[in-house]
Amino acid sequence: MDGEPVIRIENLVKRYGAQTVVNSLNLEVAEGEIFGFLGPNGAGKTTTMLMMLGLAEPDSGAVRICGFDPVRESIKVKKVIGYLPENTGFYDDMDARGNLRFIARLNNIPDSVSSGRIDRLLDEVDLAREADKKVGSYSKGMRQRLGIAEALIKEPRIAFLDEPTVGLDPEGTNRMLDIIRNLSRERGMTIFFSSHLLDQVQRISDRVGIMIGGSLVAVGPLAELAEKGLGVKEGGVFTLEDIYMKYFREG
């Protein structure tokens, strides 16, 4: 963790009407980290992500992505981030290549550059053989993997993945987690991903943040959280579930 953090959030607050969805959130994520954002459904994970992407405006507080403000410099932020929304959609009557090329064009990547990149990415997410099929015929797992490819087509510095494994079978989940881990290891990309599934976050994250009811109740490497929360010594047996349940009861 050296240098300027690529994600910095200070006292972030978001309200919808009387309800406070995100409550004075503070967070820093360093370059190259895999950060697992954990919390039950409706904890404010997606809202926090949307504010980091400049798709929702915070009521107060500040967000800096690679030094840019997502509200005022949204174009600059969107150039350096890749985003996989939860249950992402595609243009179903186009094939995988068509979808990827469209997103590449929106990112001002000429077709001559993007075509090679598309082939490589499709290979990486294991869709090369289905690349010419219409996306409407894809299974859930294939759609999620295509979504990852789409988030990476612009070669971002940070990838925001919202529930990347939701609705996948164990086989699909494993594949997805491998892809995510490789991104960080081989490309040094920062990954910020949210999930409500504990074991997955445990398997690939460098650090986790636990969000409950709009507040970040704990941040840190897993072992540290386990020691603080459960009194498990280094090398001891614990699951994230234990930590999670403990904070959940308190929250």
Place this chain on the structure above:
Amino acid sequence: MNGVLTIYRKEMEDHFSSTRFLLITMLIFMVGVIIAALSGMSMRDELKGMAKPDFIFLLMFTSTGKLFSFVQFISFFGPLIGIILGFDAINRERAGRTLSKLAAQPIYRDAIINGKFLAGVTMIAIVMLSLVLIIAGLGITLVGVVPGPEEIGRLFIYLVLGILYIAFWLGVAILFSVVFRSTATSALAALAVWIGLSFFIGLGGSLLADAIAPINDTADIARAQDAIIKNAEVQRVVSFFSPSTLYGDATSTILDPLRKSPRSFILMGPLERVSLSRFQNPLPLSQSIVIVMPFFVSLAAITFLCFGICYAVFMRQEIRST
């Protein structure tokens, strides 16, 4: 700019490959050809043995024949083209969960509506231009008249007017596609506005006029006249908010230089024909343009107003994937 172009390109591809657009185009072409053929044939019969009036070529577009004229047809069905092209522009992306992905790309958010609007206007222009060309071609073969430069100029102005008129409805449809989540709701809302503005605004105008400037029974003839004029003025102001009135008035000015609208030459009674022969001189093109300018500006203004509202609503909307 890149974003607008990319979205424009994709929308054009979508339009050309969509069954919906194919169907509506076929329907419109069919009706357009039938109308042109009918009015052309009845014109040929009517004009047999008569000296050909000025601007006979423009009559192809304005004479009603057995059904209705091409100009009336566009006045009635044009809004439907606009609505069909735009009613699901934004909420389709929302329903397909592609909107949040689009918004996360490094393009300005207005590029999304701009690209979609421009693609729709291009489609409208293509349909209108080919319809006018079909009817012009049929006119040349059926009636055997060749358009002069002034008639071509007038037709061109009409074309721009027609495109603007349909583009207004495209704007309305896109606005509703931003406001409503469901495509069925946005289509119905656009249709409701269409019916309201096209058919009921006249009624509303006369009600409002009677409320603001009632015509009283009075012995004083001068005051009664003033009241009637004021009443008519109020009605006219209200009618300026109706795109079909604007389109109709502007079209009859530009395509009917003899100013005998709304009746067509063929439907005229003998007395009218006599009076026409006494006032032979048509309005010159420059004067027609002067008269048509306010309509033109009003039509453009309501189109941009509608697009502006759409813009404002869309920019403020939060984009969520769920």
